[in-house]
Amino acid sequence: MRAPDxxxxxDPRGRGGxxxxxxxxxxxxxxDALAAAAGLAPVLSRSxxxxxxxxxxxxxxxxxxxxxxxxxxxxRRHPASRTFCDGKRAEGExxxxxxxxxARRRVNVLFAILRDRRPDEDRPAPRRVARQQH
Numbered sequence: 662m663r664a665p666d667x668x669x670x671x672d673p674r675g676r677g678g679x680x681x682x683x684x685x686x687x688x689x690x691x692x693d694a695l696a697a698a699a700g701l702a703p704v705l706s707r708s709x710x711x712x713x714x715x716x717x718x719x720x721x722x723x724x725x726x727x728x729x730x731x732x733x734x735x736x737r738r739h740p741a742s743r744t745f746c747d748g749k750r751a752e753g754e755x756x757x758x759x760x761x762x763x764a765r766r767r768v769n770v771l772f773a774i775l776r777d778r779r780p781d782e783d784r785p786a787p788r789r790v791a792r793q794q795h
C-alpha cells in the first residue's frame with residue numbers, strides 16, 4: 662500500500678500532488694490564484710483585435726459568500742477599510758469597483774493567514790515624526 666502523499670501524486674487525473682493549484686490538497690499558488698478562484702480577479706477578454714479586462718462572472722460561490730459579507734462588514738466596522746474604499750471612490754472608481762477592491766484585499770489577507778498559519782493582527786499606523794528644519 663502506498664503512502665497518502667504517493668497516492669495523491671500518482672493520481673491519473675492530475676489532481677493532487679504539490680501546491681501547484683492542481684486541486685486535491687486545497688493549496689493555492691498565491692493570492693492572485695485564490696482571488697481568481699473566488700471570482701474576484703479581472704478576466705482578460707479579447708476578440709481578434711481588441712483586448713480588455715472585464716469582471717469575472719464565475720468563481721467558487723461558497724468562497725464568494727464568505728469574502729463579500731466579510732468585506733461589507735469591514736467597511737462598516739473597520740475604519741482602515743472604510744478609508745481604503747473612500748480612497749478608491751476618490752480615485753474615480755465606480756461604486757461597484759470600490760466595493761470589490763476591499764473584498765480582493767481581504768482575499769490577500771486570507772491567503773497570508775493560511776500561508777503563515779497565524780491570525781491577522783491589526784498593525785498600528787506608523788508614527789510620523791516631524792522633521793526639524795535647520
